[in-house]
Amino acid sequence: MVEVSEKAREDFFSEAQEIIEVLSRNLLTIDELQRHGSSDPSLINEAFRSVHTLKGLSSLFGAPTMGGLAHHLEDVLDDLRLGRVDFDNTVLDLLFRAVELFTKVLAIEKAGGVQPTAAVDELIDQIRRMGATPGPSADDQVNYELDPGILSVLTEYEEHRLRSNIEGGLRLFKLRVRFELATIDRALEEIKEQARKLGEIITYLPTGESGGIETIELDLLMASGHDLGTLVGALGGDNVIIEEVPRRRAGGVSVAPRPMARTAEHHPTGQAPDLVPFEATLAMPNEQLASLRSVSQTVRVDIRKLDHLMNIVGELAIVRGAIARMAERLHNDGHRQVGTELMRLHRNFDRRLEEMQDGIIEVRMVPLGQVFDRLARVVRQISHDVGKDIRLVITGAETEIDKLIVEELSDPLMHMIRNSIDHGIESASERDAVGKPLTGTIALNAFQKGNHVMLEVEDDGRGVDEKAVLERAVRLGKVSPDEVDQLTRAEILNLIFLPGVSTRDSVDDLSGRGVGMDIVKTNISKLGGVIDVHSEFGIGTKTTITLPITLAIVSALMFRVAGNTFAIPLASVSEAIAFDSAGVRQVDGRDVISLRGTTLPICRLDELLGIERSAPHPNRSFAVVASLGTRRLGLVVDQLLGQQDIVIKPLGKLLRDVRGFAGATELGDQHVGMVLDAASLIDEVLVSSDIGLRSGKAGHG
Amino acid sequence: MADLVHLERHRIARRENAGRGPVREFLAIGLGGQQYGVELTGIREILSLPPLTPVPRAPRHVLGVCSVRGQLVTVIDLRRRLRLSDDSPPRRARVLLTELDSDIVGLFVDEVRQVMRLSESEIEPAAAAMGGEVSDHVIGIARPQGQVVVLINLSTIVPR
Numbered sequence: 019m020v021e022v023s024e025k026a027r028e029d030f031f032s033e034a035q036e037i038i039e040v041l042s043r044n045l046l047t048i049d050e051l052q053r054h055g056s057s058d059p060s061l062i063n064e065a066f067r068s069v070h071t072l073k074g075l076s077s078l079f080g081a082p083t084m085g086g087l088a089h090h091l092e093d094v095l096d097d098l099r100l101g102r103v104d105f106d107n108t109v110l111d112l113l114f115r116a117v118e119l120f121t122k123v124l125a126i127e128k129a130g131g132v133q134p135t136a137a138v139d140e141l142i143d144q145i146r147r148m149g150a151t152p153g154p155s156a157d158d159q160v161n162y163e164l165d166p167g168i169l170s171v172l173t174e175y176e177e178h179r180l181r182s183n184i185e186g187g188l189r190l191f192k193l194r195v196r197f198e199l200a201t202i203d204r205a206l207e208e209i210k211e212q213a214r215k216l217g218e219i220i221t222y223l224p225t226g227e228s229g230g231i232e233t234i235e236l237d238l239l240m241a242s243g244h245d246l247g248t249l250v251g252a253l254g255g256d257n258v259i260i261e262e263v264p265r266r267r268a269g270g271v272s273v274a275p276r277p278m279a280r281t282a283e284h285h286p287t288g289q290a291p292d293l294v295p296f297e298a299t300l301a302m303p304n305e306q307l308a309s310l311r312s313v314s315q316t317v318r319v320d321i322r323k324l325d326h327l328m329n330i331v332g333e334l335a336i337v338r339g340a341i342a343r344m345a346e347r348l349h350n351d352g353h354r355q356v357g358t359e360l361m362r363l364h365r366n367f368d369r370r371l372e373e374m375q376d377g378i379i380e381v382r383m384v385p386l387g388q389v390f391d392r393l394a395r396v397v398r399q400i401s402h403d404v405g406k407d408i409r410l411v412i413t414g415a416e417t418e419i420d421k422l423i424v425e426e427l428s429d430p431l432m433h434m435i436r437n438s439i440d441h442g443i444e445s446a447s448e449r450d451a452v453g454k455p456l457t458g459t460i461a462l463n464a465f466q467k468g469n470h471v472m473l474e475v476e477d478d479g480r481g482v483d484e485k486a487v488l489e490r491a492v493r494l495g496k497v498s499p500d501e502v503d504q505l506t507r508a509e510i511l512n513l514i515f516l517p518g519v520s521t522r523d524s525v526d527d528l529s530g531r532g533v534g535m536d537i538v539k540t541n542i543s544k545l546g547g548v549i550d551v552h553s554e555f556g557i558g559t560k561t562t563i564t565l566p567i568t569l570a571i572v573s574a575l576m577f578r579v580a581g582n583t584f585a586i587p588l589a590s591v592s593e594a595i596a597f598d599s600a601g602v603r604q605v606d607g608r609d610v611i612s613l614r615g616t617t618l619p620i621c622r623l624d625e626l627l628g629i630e631r632s633a634p635h636p637n638r639s640f641a642v643v644a645s646l647g648t649r650r651l652g653l654v655v656d657q658l659l660g661q662q663d664i665v666i667k668p669l670g671k672l673l674r675d676v677r678g679f680a681g682a683t684e685l686g687d688q689h690v691g692m693v694l695d696a697a698s699l700i701d702e703v704l705v706s707s708d709i710g711l712r713s714g715k716a717g718h719g
Numbered sequence: 720m721a722d723l724v725h726l727e728r729h730r731i732a733r734r735e736n737a738g739r740g741p742v743r744e745f746l747a748i749g750l751g752g753q754q755y756g757v758e759l760t761g762i763r764e765i766l767s768l769p770p771l772t773p774v775p776r777a778p779r780h781v782l783g784v785c786s787v788r789g790q791l792v793t794v795i796d797l798r799r800r801l802r803l804s805d806d807s808p809p810r811r812a813r814v815l816l817t818e819l820d821s822d823i824v825g826l827f828v829d830e831v832r833q834v835m836r837l838s839e840s841e842i843e844p845a846a847a848a849m850g851g852e853v854s855d856h857v858i859g860i861a862r863p864q865g866q867v868v869v870l871i872n873l874s875t876i877v878p879r
Contacts, residue, residue, distance in 0.1 A: 329789045330789070332789070333788075333789050582772070582773065582775075627775035627776060628775055628776060629773075629775050667790075667791040668791070669774075669784070669791065669793070670791065670792075670793045670822040670823075670824065671819075671820055671822050672781065672793045672795070672819075672822065672824060672877065673774060673777055673781065673784075673793055676774060676775075676776045676777050677776065678775075678776065679774075681791075682772065682784050682786075682791055684786050684789070687770075688769060688770050688785075688786065689770050689772060690772045690784055690785060690786045690791065691772060692772065692774065692775070692784075
């Protein structure tokens, strides 16, 4: 019982979240359209409907704060879509604030805690005060040969749309369409989408006529500025019959409502299709239409279920390995034919397994647009608050990445964007003085590059003041004064990722407290990502994040040290080299070797991890070069085993204090191997001392 | 994976204790040459010793990690926790799986002997006589058939 209600709650949260996201996206689009002086009534209507659903859900799940907010917001949106209240920036600001508040209230509802009742009440109060001027009373504007049957079933909104379309001098058309029941959802969306270019579909009703059990016939009422011929050309087809609804003759005295069938007489083309009066449609309960519409093509799945499936795939991969070994043994033991057949089966199994793995990974993928929408809201809000005019340009919102990564990305990106707004983009007067356009630009770009997703946050602001950063780093003791001259520009820029070093000295509300970029870096490396910053003083700053596409399966380099097998994610390995221990030199009490003219600090992994070794170190060993941003560290290992796709499993709570490992992975034959966490090892060895800053001469060009 | 011998002993123990009021079931285990008891309700499964991977930098009482049907399990050496001698694992060594804070934890034991059904009256509460750290983990002492069995508490024996 508990499980059922918890699952239902989970569903409620994710559905509410989705609704809020859709609402936010619609508002952003409306905002965008407003700026260009246009509008799309269907967006407002959609926003109204989503808030309406939210209200219903909230009361169903006993979330009164959210329900109350939704209730009042619904009223406002209703007024807006019916044209009782004008859409202006004040309204839009209010709606955006409501979205923010919804997000907060939902999070609290989920995690438990005290709801910000005061803030909610304040917003509700403002919503109330906005009030509505009474709309135009129903009059005889509708002088069309429309059946009163249809008029009586129009919702208030539809009536409003009908009226404003007629007032706009548009013509009315009736589209009789026939759809397959199974695909009515999609087909209806399609025709709406097509019709949107030519006009607006005001309402649709089933005719009650049916060509068979599998099909349904609908009448669509559409307003358009085009003529019948254009519409027929664009929308007509075997299952779409279009006719114009004639306007009543001027001074028409027809008092008695005419049945729709009679309108055929007035039809300009003279054709008389066998029309069925609209009254017939009333017999069809609306619920039936609603139930047909709920036939959805998507399911919502808990990500943990996908993790579980991925684990099974991992185990199957181990079975696959065992089968391959068995096939080989059979083959060598004189059972050639059976061995060959088993090998063929194995190859088939291998292919299918790979497909399955790809399939599961694909299901886990969500577009980055989910986060970007949230960020767009933040930019709007903050730039408004700090009084800067900022344009956010987003590209690559459709780039897909693992759902879990998306969740973790939102905070770091938010912080980076805030940094750009607060410290990057200058005030309008400053910009004017240096001849930059008054409107600042922040670009948020995403694109896929092999197995990685690249994210860039770029601003055309003042850039990082390297001198100030360096001074601060020296003052904080992060860099010793005699090191200053040896640092490259890239190294200086990367100092902003050290704790306490901020890009600017000011302390304010949003960021710039000197914490921030180090936290961003930590969060990104937790995801197996790397962050880098490029900046030109006075011109702008670009921060680049490189992330793996998925966390579920990782390509890793396998190697052995003192009899133990280890894995290290390839994302954090730049190369692996063979080296002779004779080439090791000591610099600052640390082992280094020369690698293509640069100095690479090295560290014996067995000594670093405290593994006892029974045999002495071999003369010739290997260094796995782990890299994090511009820092590099050579981990000395005994033997390289090659590359393997692994599923990383987290160490249990008992081992949570053990540093240096990302988890463990199955190796086959029941064994597991430890997976190194390159970022924490590099931090441990390099960052705790100053040499790390000088290690990455080959870093960025 | 408890074998038939254990089940048979279990049945015998059940018969011997029949009709003596509320009883608790303990699994008798051998650790460093001595006999201990852990409450059976806390044990999910008994495994023969899986291949263990040592975890560098882990506390000394962690023997390593292993995979049980795809799940990662940390294995604790109860001998080290109880400051007993920890010679190389004997042939009859087993791992008891128990749940701790929603993690599955493995407890390494030298051997699993039998299931004991003990009524409350047979359990002598942990006496003040047993000083030191050990007493934290001890529920009490039982003396079935004249043997001395120290009953240990699974929820406190694993350090967190």
